[in-house]
Amino acid sequence: MRFFFLLLFLLVTQTNFAQVLSHKNGVYTRADSLRGSLRPERTNYDVLKYNLYVKVDIDNKFISGVNKISFRTVNNLKKMQLDLFENMQIDSIKYRGKNLKYTREFNAVFITFEESIQKNKEHTIDFYFSGKPIVANNPPWDGGFIFTKDQNGKDWVSVAVQGTGASLWYPNKDHLSDEPDEVEIHVAAPNGLMNVSNGRFLGKEKIDDNYTVWNWKVTNPINNYNIILNIGDYVNFSDQYKDLDLDYYVLSYNLEKAKKSFKEVIPMMDCFYDKIGPYPFPEDSYKLVETPFLGMEHQSAVAYGNFYTKGYMGRDLSATGVGLKWDYIIIHESGHEWFGNSITAKDIADMWIHESFTSYTEAIYIECRWGLEDALTYLNGTKQTMVTNHSSIIGDYGVNSEGSGDMYFKGANMINTLRFIINDDEKWWNILKKFTTQFKHTTTDTSNVIQFFEKETGIELTAFFNEYLRYAQIPKLQFKKESNQIYYRWQANQNNFNMPVDLVTNNQNTRIYPNNTWQKLSKKIAKKDFEINLKKFYITTNLAEIK
Missing domain, CATH: 2.60.40 (Immunoglobulin-like)
Structure with missing residues (x-):
């Protein structure tokens, strides 16, 4: 039995925890710095909007398109850095109808303007690109496109790039610290298939005998890796929670399974609204989209691939039985809408802000449905099956390196410990709701999070957070x-x-x-x-x- 749980642990730690990038023993490359650091070529401008057009040639696993990137200059801007994986082709970069000069270094693209753009100006460049994007071998745990077939032999396409980077497939400013305020996503998919992306559906247009463009719009800030396309033989059904539209897109033959399984969304929303506050993106709706991989927190289009089962692919990560009472992917990935998508770390080294709080939402949901004792049983079980205490939760800053996978369940148990340090549940839930409200749609870091909880609790907590986040062993x-x-x-x-x-x-x-x-x-x-x-x-x- 012990061997089984060890095997389960090894499997899950290889698979459940993001796509990167844990510690590299302090050895980093120029490519790591280009991706992870903030230099004037990045900080001198703020992204306002992506208007992304992509055509997907499924047979050839080839994509082409343009990202119209609108930005505001923070300082005078002569050179800017955008990012696109080096295997992808840059067809041209245009500004005011003229081609811009650029150089490439690894996945970074440095664009030079003929004359500096003055501070506080808004402009748009058109970045045309094409190529065969990297195909994921084991999504979502390594990043890339997924080209597969459904059970009926129809094409099914998606992409998962958390950590690996959205610049794997489209040009963008690939750093957590800067989110576009809005995004339009236009995907040309083969006729007979549907594309589902983030935000609200704006309509579709048949452009020729082979392709239809599906148009979507996001009106809230969104992280690059959350911007998504999903192409398949989808059908849609809808529900409502208060004033929040709930939309579900599933493969046609899974409609009845989904209608039964996705009923869990309503009690989840009841719980989260009560304990951590309202859904942070009502303007863009809430969606679950069936995907050919396990799951991902794609904002307003949460990726779901848990086979309509309870637990984590039918397993209980806590080995207590409590984890089999609910669908792990629905709860965990939806929890990210509050923690990770709405409240976002400025640097991937602080990814614990996403994963620790989101893993704690699992316990919150259990407590709402089955009581505190079950929630504590689940959390306590994950200490035994899911935590290594081998390295620190916080990674190295400026080099695109997150910390250890302990950010999930060690982090969740840390937050649970904080609750009982405070020792006042009414105060605790009010603090969590204030956290999601005050930090809504912002990027932040460990220092700001600690300062918030110190102010709200009246307790010095720097040593507490440092002990759990910056050291391997617990006290x-x-x-x-x-x-x-x-x-x-x-x-x-x-x-x-x-x-x-x-x-x-x-x-x-x-x-x-x-x-x-x-x-x-x-x-x-x-x-x-x-x-x-x-x-x-x-x-x-x-x-x-x-x-």
Whole structure:
């Protein structure tokens, strides 16, 4: 049984956690810096809009199109960096009807204007491109296009590029810190198939005997990797939650399965609206779109490929049974609409802001449906099956490197611990809703998140977050016994670590306030009469070793 869960863990850590890019042992290349860093060629302008036209030649696995990129200059701009993978062809880059000069270095494209564009000006360039984009071998865990067939032998196409980068298939400013304020997506797909992209459907137009253009528009800020196309034999059905339009696009032969399975969206929305606030993109609607890969948080067009089963492809990641009560992909990927899509990290090194909070939404949903004890059971189970504590959750900044996969479930248990440090559920849920409201549609970083929670809780939390995010090992609550007196302290990486924790005595919680120095435990509490509430506090301890 232990071997089974080890095997499950190895499988999931290879597959469940994004497409990059964990630590590279501190060794980075020029290509990493070009992708991950912010230089004047990127910071001197702000992207306002992408107007993306793409034609997909499925038979030849070839795409062509243009991205009309509108931007505002932040400073005078002579040279700008955009990004497009080096295997893709640049057909031309036009500005005011003239071709612009450019150079390429790895996946970066440096464009030079004849004269500097002055500060605070708005302009548009037309970036024409074509080529055979990288095809993913194992989507969504390595990035690329997916060209496959459905069960009826009809073409089914999608793309998944989180971490790998949206510049794998279309030109853009490929950095988390800058999101276009709006996007139009126009996809020419073979006649007889439908394309589903982000936002609202604007209509379709048959352009010749072979292709129809499907038009979509996003009116909210959106990250590059969330911009998507899905081409297949789709059918659509709809629902409503309050004033939020719910649309579902599934393969034609899965319609009845989907109608049953996607009923879970309504209780999910009930829960999330109550606990973390309203859906952040109502103008663009909420959609689930069946995809030929497991899932991805594509904003307002969430990718779904969990086979209409409970759990994670029919498995329980927590090994407790609780994970089989609900559809992991619906809940997790939809949770990203709040954490990751609405609240976005400025640098991929801070990807924990996406994944830790989103993984915690799984427990929030469980608590709404089946109660706190099941939620704690699930979280506690993931500590055993899903967390390694081998390297830090935060990655290296400026080189496109995220931290370890522990950002998911170690991060979720960290957030759960914070809840019980606060020890006031009404305050906790209000803080989470204020977080999603105050940071809505923004990019942020670890420092700003910590400052927010310190302000809202009135508690110094820098040492707490640093301990869990910047070090591999979790804190250890040490005990020792001298002359029938029990002492306790924290063994932690942070010298000023002083997190409170609850002891359970006679089914009652007794709060203690350890720090890095030895303190006496009240003589009223005998060692045999207490245990540590490890479901609520993610720590280790030597308590069992004390005689």
